[in-house]
Structures are given as C-alpha cells and as structure tokens.
Amino acid sequence: MRPLGAPRFSGNLPSMMHLDFNAMTSPTFRQNPYPVLAALQANPGVVHLSPGLVESWHILRYDDVRHVLLTPEVFSSNRALQAQGDFADANLGFLFNNMISATGDRHRRLRMIGNRVFMPKFIESFRPAVETVVEERMEMALSGEEFDLVEDFAARITVAMITAILGLPLADMEQIRRWTAVLGDNSGASTWLSEIDPSMARRGRETGEELTAYFKDHLEHRRKHPREGDLISAFSSVEVDGQKLSEGEVLSMAMLLLLAGNETTTNLITNFVRLLDAFPDQAARLRAYPDMTQGAVEETIRMRNSIRNIDRFALEETTLSGVTIPKGGLVVVWLTAANRDPGQFDAPDDFRPDRTPNRHLGFGQGLHLCLGAPLARMETQIAARAILERTRAIDLTQPAELGINANFDNVIRQMVRFHAK
Structure with a gap:
C-alpha cells in the first residue's frame, strides 16, 4: 500500500527523480528543478503523478506543451471543471473568474475587451513613467550600498507601474506585495500536497477576500470620481457586442493584472541580473553591446520564465507521448521544461542573448497568450538596458532566498551591490 503522501507515478521513471519532483515539498526541486525536469522530459515525457489531493x-x-496550448477544444482552461469544495479553497479558485479560466464565447468577449484596452499605444504611453522609476531606482542602486534586488529594485519598478496602470494608490504597494506573496504560496496546493494545511488555506482565503474587498472599494470610488487613463476605467466602459464587463468581471480582470503584472515582471528583472552573474562572458558582451538587450530579455524569459507551469483539463480521453490522459484529467503544462527542450533549443541551459530563432513559450501560446506580455517586455527591457549601460559589475553578496512554491521561478530576497561604470 502507498503510504499517505507518498508520490505515485506511472511509467518507467529515472532513478530517484520521482522523489524530487514536487514543487511544494522538495527542497532539491525548489533549489534547482532543471535536472529533474530534463530527466523526466527525456523519459517518459508525460508523467502521471499523484502526490496530492488530485491526480x-x-x-x-x-511539441506536447505547444499542442496542449493550441488545442483548447481538448485541453480546457476552465477551472470549474476541477472538483470544488476544499480543492477550490486550497487553489483559490474563486479569484480566477477571468480570461485565464474563460472558454468559448465568454473568453472571446473578455479577450476582445482586453485587446481593445491593452493597445500598443496604451502600453507605450507608460514608457516615460517606466523610465522615470527605473532612473530613480538606478540612482539608489549605484550609491555603492548593499540592497535587496527584489524588494528595493525590481518590485519597486513593477508595482509602481501596475498601480499606475490600474489607477491604484502607490502608497498601497507594500500591502499589495503581501497579498500577492500569500496567493503565490498557495498556487497548485491540491496538485502537490496530500493534506492541505488549514492555516495556509485560511490565509489564502482571507487574503483573497481582502483583495476582493479592496478592489470593490476602489471600483466604487472610481464610479463616484470617474477618470481616464487607467485600466479599471477602461474596462468599465469598453463594450463588445453591446455588452460591458460585469462588476465581477472588472474586479477579476483587475486582480489578474495585479497578480500577473506584479510578480512575473519582478521575477524577470531579478532573474536577468542573476543570469548576468551566472554567465559573466555574456554579461561582458552585453555591456559592450547593449543593443542586444531585447534578445537578452527574450532569453531570460526562455530560461527563467516566472510562471513555470499552467493547468489545463482534458475534455476527452487523449494520448500524448504514449501516455493516456483520461477525460477530466488535470494536465499540468510545464512551460519551463518546454523552454529547455534540447529537441527545440540548441544548448538549452546556455544563456545566449543572440539566440535565433527563440520560439520560447514563456508567455504561453494560442488563445491564452499572456495579455500583459508587451508591458512585461517593455519594463524588463528598460530596466535591463539601464543596468547594462550604467554598471561595470554586480556582486551577489548573499545567497538567494527562494520562494516556497517552485511552481514559480521566484526569488524573495537577493542581496546585491551594483558597481558604477
């Protein structure tokens, strides 16, 4: 009999790999998931895993990841297909009544509204604000003092921008960071944990309720004091087929952008600096040729994409890489493994800013391609170029402190010192 909480696998797995393949309980996987993912990718490619509350x-x-992302008629993003009750509480399912989970006509309507609001002209209108906050953070960073790359630099840039884009008070930044940290810790709990920690589930639920109440208050204030130039106002006014977003949809879209736009870009900026440290020859090359910044950012997204996996649900029995997935099965799509597949990328563990082509899946693909990808790219490129042009070296003065949930590529603290040119 399988002991409670012990992982169960189907297929012939590499020796010991199964013990470390857990994003929430394995310290080894949390520290460095890539050898485990590479071994499982080579054999068997699709892993049937049951360490948690759900198979x-x-x-x-x-190729399999791309197939899943491009076949929504077989692999649905609808989280309502997962069992509810404790599972929904554990995974904070009530927060995702948005484009991530929507399908069919509802997804089409939400996506059309999102596309109309998130026009390139709208994103570009924030470029001067990004440049201003990056300049301010660079002045701090170049003082010669040790600082936290995550909270003192990257998060200050991304939260300043996402609050501006959503029309939220910058003074709420610290509270927003606390909320997103709690919600990130809970993500995927029912997949990996055989028992849900009641206190963890309670913190997640309370945080979700606090975040919902915060946005409801903000939306009510905006109704009384309308303004232009932010996403909440735009989402409240845009129509598709004569329909506007409901209050619940506006709230959910705003929370999606807050959570995704905050953590993911913070991680990208942080991981860009860590890759400079890990690949000093490429760092020297980029400092000599900063026009390669765009390619370096794309390579960062490929190698260290912030969201390592996303969920889908099989609408019918199907087979991938010789493994049968039953109707209703939870499918965990590992973007970060696909981005290092040697069948697609030469020397996938090397940081190559001039990699061409670079068809990474860091922002997903298909109907659910990340709506905020242009904003994340713009912020990261501006920050990365400033770092390359104004530093001659960066010291990581202490080991990184990693997040507790390896479903994300996130560092919660990285002490550094920037050396000015």
Missing part, C-alpha cells in the same frame, strides 16, 4: 498528468516536451 495530475505533467507535460514536459516542447
């Missing part, structure tokens, strides 16, 4: 099928090869 799951993990997709690791580039």
Whole structure:
C-alpha cells in the first residue's frame, strides 16, 4: 500500500527523480528543478503523478506543451471543471473568474475587451513613467550600498507601474506585495500536497477576500470620481457586442493584472541580473553591446520564465507521448521544461542573448497568450538596458532566498551591490 503522501507515478521513471519532483515539498526541486525536469522530459515525457489531493498528468516536451496550448477544444482552461469544495479553497479558485479560466464565447468577449484596452499605444504611453522609476531606482542602486534586488529594485519598478496602470494608490504597494506573496504560496496546493494545511488555506482565503474587498472599494470610488487613463476605467466602459464587463468581471480582470503584472515582471528583472552573474562572458558582451538587450530579455524569459507551469483539463480521453490522459484529467503544462527542450533549443541551459530563432513559450501560446506580455517586455527591457549601460559589475553578496512554491521561478530576497561604470 502507498503510504499517505507518498508520490505515485506511472511509467518507467529515472532513478530517484520521482522523489524530487514536487514543487511544494522538495527542497532539491525548489533549489534547482532543471535536472529533474530534463530527466523526466527525456523519459517518459508525460508523467502521471499523484502526490496530492488530485491526480495530475505533467507535460514536459516542447511539441506536447505547444499542442496542449493550441488545442483548447481538448485541453480546457476552465477551472470549474476541477472538483470544488476544499480543492477550490486550497487553489483559490474563486479569484480566477477571468480570461485565464474563460472558454468559448465568454473568453472571446473578455479577450476582445482586453485587446481593445491593452493597445500598443496604451502600453507605450507608460514608457516615460517606466523610465522615470527605473532612473530613480538606478540612482539608489549605484550609491555603492548593499540592497535587496527584489524588494528595493525590481518590485519597486513593477508595482509602481501596475498601480499606475490600474489607477491604484502607490502608497498601497507594500500591502499589495503581501497579498500577492500569500496567493503565490498557495498556487497548485491540491496538485502537490496530500493534506492541505488549514492555516495556509485560511490565509489564502482571507487574503483573497481582502483583495476582493479592496478592489470593490476602489471600483466604487472610481464610479463616484470617474477618470481616464487607467485600466479599471477602461474596462468599465469598453463594450463588445453591446455588452460591458460585469462588476465581477472588472474586479477579476483587475486582480489578474495585479497578480500577473506584479510578480512575473519582478521575477524577470531579478532573474536577468542573476543570469548576468551566472554567465559573466555574456554579461561582458552585453555591456559592450547593449543593443542586444531585447534578445537578452527574450532569453531570460526562455530560461527563467516566472510562471513555470499552467493547468489545463482534458475534455476527452487523449494520448500524448504514449501516455493516456483520461477525460477530466488535470494536465499540468510545464512551460519551463518546454523552454529547455534540447529537441527545440540548441544548448538549452546556455544563456545566449543572440539566440535565433527563440520560439520560447514563456508567455504561453494560442488563445491564452499572456495579455500583459508587451508591458512585461517593455519594463524588463528598460530596466535591463539601464543596468547594462550604467554598471561595470554586480556582486551577489548573499545567497538567494527562494520562494516556497517552485511552481514559480521566484526569488524573495537577493542581496546585491551594483558597481558604477
């Protein structure tokens, strides 16, 4: 009999890999998941795993991942297909009544509204604000003092921008960071944990309720004091087929952008600096040729994409890499494994800013391609170029402190010192 909490696998797995393949309980996986993912990608490619409250099928090869993302008629994003009750509480399902979970006509309507609001002209209108906050953070960073790359630099840039774009008070930044940290810790709990910690679930639920109440208050204030130039106002006014977003949809879209736009870009900026440290020859090359910044950011997204996996639900029985996935099965799609598939990328563990082509899946693909990808790219490129042009070296003065949930590529603290040119 399988002991409670012990992982169960189907297929012939590499020796010991199964013990470390857990995003929430394995310190080894949290520290460095890539050797485990590479071994499982090579054999068997699709992993049937049951360490948690629900069974799951993990997709690791580039072609399989891309197939899942481009076949929504078979692999649905609708979280309502997962069991409710304790599972929904554990995974904070009530926060995701948005484009991530929407399908069919509802997704089409939400996506059309999102596309109309998130026009390139709208994103570009924030470029001067990004440049201003990056300049302010660079002045702090170049003082010669040790500082936290995450909270003192990257998060200050991304939260300043996402609050501006949503029309939220910058003074709420610290509270917003606390909320997003709690919600990130809970993500995927039912997939990986055989028992849900009641206190963790309670913190997640309370945080979600606090975040919802915060946005409801803000939306009510905006109704009484309308303004232009932010996403909440735009989401409240744009129509598709004569329909506007409901209050619940506006709230959910705003929370999606807050959570995704805050953590993901913070992680990208942080991981860009850590890759400079890990690949000093490429760092020297980029400082000599800062026009390569755009390619370096794309390579950062490929190698260290912030969201390592996303969920889908099989609408019918199907087979991938010789493994049968039953109707209703939870499918965990590993973007970060696909982005290092040697069948798609030469020397996938090397940081190559001039990699061409670079068809990474860091922002997903298909109908659910990340709506905020242009904003994340713009922020990261501006920050990265400033770092390359104004530093001659960066010292990581202490080991990184990693987040507790390896479903994300996130560092919660990285002490550094920037050396000015």
